Amino acid sequence: MKNIKILIVDDMEDLLDLYEVVLDSKFDATILRATSSIEAIEALSSHENINLIISDLNMPEGNGDKIIYYNTQNNKIPFILCTSENIEALPKELKQEIENSNNYLYLQKPVASKDILFNVEKLLNAKIPSSEVEINSVTYKKIKIDFLTKFLNDNANIYLKLSDKKFLKIIHKNELQRESQLIKYQLRGESYAYITEDDYEEFISKLTVKLTQELEASSSFEDVVACASEGLEFINDSLKTLGISEPQKVYINKVVNKSIKHLSQNNDLSRLLKDFYKKKGYLVGHSLLIVHISQLMITKIPFSNTQQLEKITYAALIHDLSLGEDKLSMIVDKDISYEDLDHKEKSKIDEHVFESAKLINEMSFISPDVSKIIIEHHEKPDGSGFPKGLKSSQISPLSCIFILALRLSHFMIFNDYEKDGKSYLEFLKQNYNKGNFKNPLKALITALDS
Structure with a gap:
């Protein structure tokens, strides 16, 4: 063949x-x-x-x-x-x-x-042409120079194939110091180099272990989030208070896990997310509540779809990622709690919407709508929010869903919803029933009354 x-x-x-x-x-x-x-x-x-x-x-x-x-x-x-x-x-x-x-x-x-x-x-089921070459009982294995520069340290002799019977040693074991030592051969038109079978076995063993560890780490990421959410009693209490059913919890978990898997393609972002969701505090709790509350609204809004929830889920997972601590994530408005911060902390609050949005700008499968939600999640209908001071008609409808969900989740974490929930919903009606907030607010009220 x-x-x-x-x-x-x-x-x-x-x-x-x-x-x-x-x-x-x-x-x-x-x-x-x-x-x-x-x-x-x-x-x-x-x-x-x-x-x-x-x-x-x-x-x-x-x-x-x-x-x-x-x-x-x-x-x-x-x-x-x-x-x-x-x-x-x-x-x-x-x-x-x-x-x-x-x-x-x-x-x-x-x-x-x-x-x-x-x-x-x-x-x-056929004889496949071999890339191996054997000379004087030594077997040489072909490897792309790209992979040698990426994975191999200095633990092998490296050869170029001159003919089926002649190999030239170009780098001695323990003497590979710089990628440029191999790249120069690529510039001369060589795509492949060779290492002996003995060195190859050690090389492939170490590479397999490295990638297996990465695979196991990425596949267990959803367990990190699951453990974090299970360790937060206020999440479970809030879900019960909102009347969220078990099937909806299962559905949201699937959406969150799918979103995490996609985001984890970026190694830097994967590390940030893992560190973030190990904390089991406000950072995790309000993010997951946002997704649940958003779903309540989306199901009551005409012409809504699953893509909207997926975008909101990405935003919920990332919106405070650049803050990294509960104290700063708890700042929703530039009120007294904001004024009590030092200059460095205020600067971090001011910039975090842009820094968090940057984390996903190069991920082509994520809609620009997600960045927009992240940047707008502290805006308010009357234009007193930040960072841009947008008014209700200037804030995107998806951002309006997110903002309402964020504010309700924040309220539920720090207040007794069964006792004070009605008065808070009245507050939302008085202050958020305008512009692009109208439909999401109506959907939220309908969902909570049903």
């Missing part, structure tokens, strides 16, 4: 790197990459003669089952589903497809490199 093409699909770029390193080291094949089902289907429709697909299941911008459906209807290419999901937890139709077809295999993450190679050979 010649001119092998393998499409690998995962929303974690480092896992794609691992798959490519493993496949390149053994097979002489062209590796195509995609980070979503959309990109994968585009690759399948634009590239001829793809021989194999290795794909994750849960991804933003379209899950792997969409790729399976497209493949079943069109190409019928051998397929390895590589996911952290237990096979028993897969959708019934997908599980049956895997179990009843010789064209599909299932591997549960984390996957050992030998299992990837074994199953590729098993599915393709």
Whole structure:
């Protein structure tokens, strides 16, 4: 079998790197990459003669089952589903497809490199050209120079292939000091270098451990939030007071977990979120209450949709992320509590809406509406809010939903809602029943009265 093409699909770029390193080291094949089902289907429709697909299941911008459906209807290419999901937890139709077809295999993450190679050979059921070269009982393994500069430290001799029988050592073990030592060979037109099989085994072992740890950390992120919310009694009390049902709690948890997974694609943002949600205080509590209260409103607003809640959820998770502490997150207005802060703390309050919005500006799958909500979440209908002093007709409708949810959640955390809730709703009616706040406020009142 010649001119092998393998499409690998995962929303974690480092896992794609691992798959490519493993496949390149053994097979002489062209590796195509995609980070979503959309990109994968585009690759399948634009590239001829793809021989194999290795794909994750849960991804933003379209899950792997969409790729399976497209493949079943069109190409019928051998397929390895590589996911952290237990096979028993897969959708019934997908599980049956895997179990009843010789064209599909299932591997549960984390996957050992030998299992990837074994199953590729098993599915393709043919002799695949090897990329390995053996000279004088020494086996050389091919690796992209890009990956050597990214992952390899100084624990291997590195070679260039001059011919099938001759290799040139370009860097000695323990002498790789700078990326430029390898990049200069790329500039000369070299895409690949080689390391011996013994060095490769150590290299791939360390790389697999590193990526497995990252995978486990990212997959447990929702547990961090779940533990945080479970440790906050006032959240559970508030949800009971608002009459929020168990099915709605489950639904909101799914939306929050999905949003966290998407945001965690950015490593810096992932670290910030984890540190943030370990705190189990006001920061976490009011953020999660905002999502629940927003959902109450959205269900009562005509022509509302799930995309609105997803945008609000992103905003709720991020809006105070740059503050990092309860004391500052509790500042809703520039009132006495704001005036009691020192100059540095005031400056942090003033800038946090822009700093938090910046965190997601480069994430293409997040709508600009989310940044707008974050920037506007301290505005007020009469123009006395900050940072821009917008009036009710200038504040976006989604921001109005968020602002009402934020203010009600803040009130519920510090007050007895059953005793003082009616008077607070009267306050909202008197001060927020104008401009773009009218429909969200009406929806909130209707939801709380029902």
